[in-house]
Amino acid sequence: MxxxxxxxxxxxxxxxxxxxxxxxxxxxxxxxxxxxxxxxxxxxxxxxxxxxxxxxxxxxxxxxxTRALKPGARPLPTAAQAIACPADGRISQAGAISAGRIVQAKGQAVSVAELLGDEAAAAPYAQGQFVTVYLSPRDYHRVHMPLAGELVETLHIPGRLFSVAPFAVEAVPRLFARNERLVCHFRGADGPFVVVLVGAMLVSGIETVWSGVEVPPYASRPNGRDWQGQGIRLERGAELGRFNMGSTVIVLLPTGPARWGDLVPDQPVRMGQTLGNVTDVAKTSVDS
Known part of the structure; x- marks a missing residue:
């Protein structure tokens, strides 16, 4: 090591x-x-x-x-079924969820149930799709909606704060399920989806647009909040939260028609660019 x-x-x-x-x-x-x-x-x-x-x-x-960008700096997709990149950064991994596990890095995987902190909540994603975007210190640090959706619930899960830089992701087993994180469940037109904001070494805060500062305080036990019926609906491309310092965003899509485009590890991406489509057949997936 x-x-x-x-x-x-x-x-x-x-x-x-x-x-x-x-x-x-x-x-x-x-x-x-x-x-x-x-x-x-x-x-x-x-x-x-x-x-x-x-x-x-x-x-x-x-x-x-956590600076804002000029209006129009990140154009959104025009296609109604396009999946928008949630943040500036680089693709860490993307592809199919296999037997309820996502690829963390080559040779490393993590279970969706552990990542979400809930076995039942993970069930819809057992054979779904995922994408992980790593934000470095140079990137724009606001996180946006990949699809339009209504906020259903959040779960703040306690954990460590390992670095999420590529060298650590490749070496620390189950890193994303070990770090402090905020799991955000949404209900969209084509089914549920999840956006996970993963904390990291020297990340001094995670905020959301609906609740303000979420981390810190750091959690001592999982803390869930039910947002159903409160009318918190965000359009595709709308800001949902932000990181103070670099970190990682993971998007999970359920079993169904959602597929990614030609994404490869370490590929630079910008918030709003099209990552895939909720109806198209897959072209390729990232080599695990």
Missing amino acids: RAAVAVQYLLPHRLLSRLVLWAARCRWRPWKNLLIRRVVAAYEVDLGEAAVEDATAYPSFAAFF
């Missing part, structure tokens, strides 16, 4: 993330401007597409990291 992975088992994940939370929300101008400039330079962040292009105008590093 490489040292960078081995040390993560020993690190105080939540303490480190709380320290990042404080640092990211500090409004002292010299500090927040130093952090922003260093990230912009290190990761070649394109502020030309941001609603606010002046890096020093953000009140905190967290505000910069």
